[in-house]
Amino acid sequence: MEVELLTQQEALARQRVDVASIFAEHHVGLVRLALIMLGDQASAEDVVQEAFARTHAGRGRLRDPGKALTYVRSAVLNGCRSVLRRRATVLRRAVPYEPPVWSAESAAMLGEERREVLLALRELPRRQREALTLRYYLDLTDQEVADTMRISAGTARSTIARGLAALGRALEEES
Amino acid sequence: MNHGSTEDRLRAALTEAGATLDPGTLRPLRAPERRFRPNYRLVAAAVAVVLAGTATAAVLGGPGDVANIVATSTQTLPDEETDLAVILCTESARKDPCRGRAASPEQTRMIEETIRRSSDVEVVTFESQEVAYGRFRQEYAENKALLAAVKPADMPPSFRVKVKEGTDLRQTFRLLPTLPGVAKFSDPARLFELPVMKGEVQRIAVFLCGKGSALPACGGQRTTERVTKEGKAATEAEMKAIEKLIAKMPEVESYVFEDQEAAYKNFRDSYKSNEQLLEATKVEDMPESFRLTMRPGTERVHVIGELERQPGVAQVLDQTCVREQAALAKYGLDLPEADVCSKGR
Structure with a gap:
């Protein structure tokens, strides 16, 4: 009994380290993900910082340490959604909400072809855009995309398929 | 263009976009102290208040998001x-x-x-x-x-x-x-046309609580999304008491009572060009009010304060103050409200 208790505590302690270290380890990647979603580095860093702080505060509630990375990504994704929603509030009802435009710094560095793709991605509905980013930027599986977005694997799969088709059509029209 | 190449193009674009971030420029993560999240007030809401001040919209429980760009x-x-x-x-x-x-x-x-x-x-x-x-x-x-x-x-x-x-x-x-x-x-052009920007600044409007008001002064509550608790309308007795108080205030030159019908008519006249706002507003949405004309140069703070404390009063709007708020909105200034319209609050 006592032994069991000890191991539980130990597991808990390890878990705490996990969340923090996951952030440290994946900091750059998480900010990059947020940058793709938001278009500017400063906001991206804020989102990751806030997600970090919140995850850390709620570390005791993390049930499955194996899912920590998913949890963290999910938190970042949520933070991005909030930022976009807040930005969109300014001109409310303007279309659901628009994904970010590239910050000028990034835009200057990206070639025309890349920008075209990103602009087309930006025009997609939120779910499709998120799902495509998780799949093609992070190379997540359907299940991982689903967990991160908190939707079912089936929905993730069909969202990706539809998003890709829509993106293909949009790019075809452009060219 | 087939799927395969869309996938490739997307992958390449995302990778490159992600790579524009130079890890060397990242601010380190701060250890999680308790951070206070800023209170995100909707710009639209702030704007609605400015607009509202001119007449009535602030007191309307409903369409906070109708007229959302201002100036x-x-x-x-x-x-x-x-x-x-x-x-x-x-x-x-x-x-x-x-x-x-x-x-x-x-x-x-x-x-x-x-x-x-x-x-x-x-x-x-x-x-x-x-x-x-x-x-x-x-x-x-x-x-x-x-x-x-x-x-x-x-x-x-x-x-x-x-x-x-x-x-x-x-x-x-x-x-x-x-x-x-x-x-x-x-939107300066629209703000420029607001009735409050032209004359009539000696006025104070005393809005009475209407049925189902969300204003705390009437016992209501609301989140940014919806009314969580409906307030009570001003009673006959409360209205009489308010009128009596106004009638004996020396600072008040004259006053009129504006009922729902009259309020609606004025509202329509003031917002002729804003179809969305008009569509969203019905006669029964309009609050009743006393409209006071103040003697020039008199003290307003005290008058407003006293009226605000009366039961059945939803809100007291000083048009001079509204005008100042509108002006600040015009310049895009973001000052704490207290700096501008603190009088009588």
Whole structure:
């Protein structure tokens, strides 16, 4: 009994380290993900910082340490959604909400072809855009995309398929 | 074009976009102390209040999001021609979305580019901090308190845009709010036309609680989304008591009672051009009010304070104060409310 208790505590302690270290380890990647979603580095860093702080505060509630990375990504994704929603509030009802435009710094560095793709991605509905980013930027599986977005694997799969088709059509029209 | 190549193009674009981030420039993660999240007040809501002040909309429980873009002004493009002012972030803009970060030159360029991309745009001018502040000083030369509250560095620069007639601003500029460096929007042309900006500033409006009011003064509660608790309408006895109080105030030159029908008519006259707002508003949404005309030069603070404390009073609006708020909205200034309209609160 006592032994069991000890191991539980130990597991808990390890878990705490996990969340923090996951952030440290994946900091750059998480900010990059947020940058793709938001278009500017400063906001991206804020989102990751806030997600970090919140995850850390709620570390005791993390049930499955194996899912920590998913949890963290999910938190970042949520933070991005909030930022976009807040930005969109300014001109409310303007279309659901628009994904970010590239910050000028990034835009200057990206070639025309890349920008075209990103602009087309930006025009997609939120779910499709998120799902495509998780799949093609992070190379997540359907299940991982689903967990991160908190939707079912089936929905993730069909969202990706539809998003890709829509993106293909949009790019075809452009060219 | 087949799927395979769409996938490849997407993968390459995302990878490259992610790679534009230089890890060396990352601020390190801060250890999680308790951070206070800023209180994100909807710009739209703030604007609705400004608009509302002119008549009644603030007291309406309902359409907070109906009239959501409001206003600023300039030197190259006069207020009455500025359909949209895109106000940029300054270090003084602490709140979201700026968080104290001024718009960088690159962001500014991107914003301008995005504005100019639309074929509905006729004129775009840039108003610098200095120019905006100069204009502000000129306009409020006699208002020492207001001038003292605003430092040159607080004044945001803006792009001032004139569009073709009939342009849907929200649709045309739907991407603008998503751009980093954009603080908020205003529409000086519409603000310029608000009835409150023209004369009649000696007025105070005392709004009575209506049925189902969400205002705390009436016992209601609301979140930004919906009314969580409905307040009670002013009773006959409360109305009589309020009227009696007003009648014996020496500062009040005269007063009239405005019932729902009359309020609705005035409201329609004031917002003739705002179809959306009119559509969303019904007679029974209109609050009843006493309209006071004050003797020139009399003390208002005390009058407002006393009226606000009366049971059955939803809100007391001093039009001088509303006018000041509207002016601040015009310049895109983000001052704590207390600096401007604290009288009587």
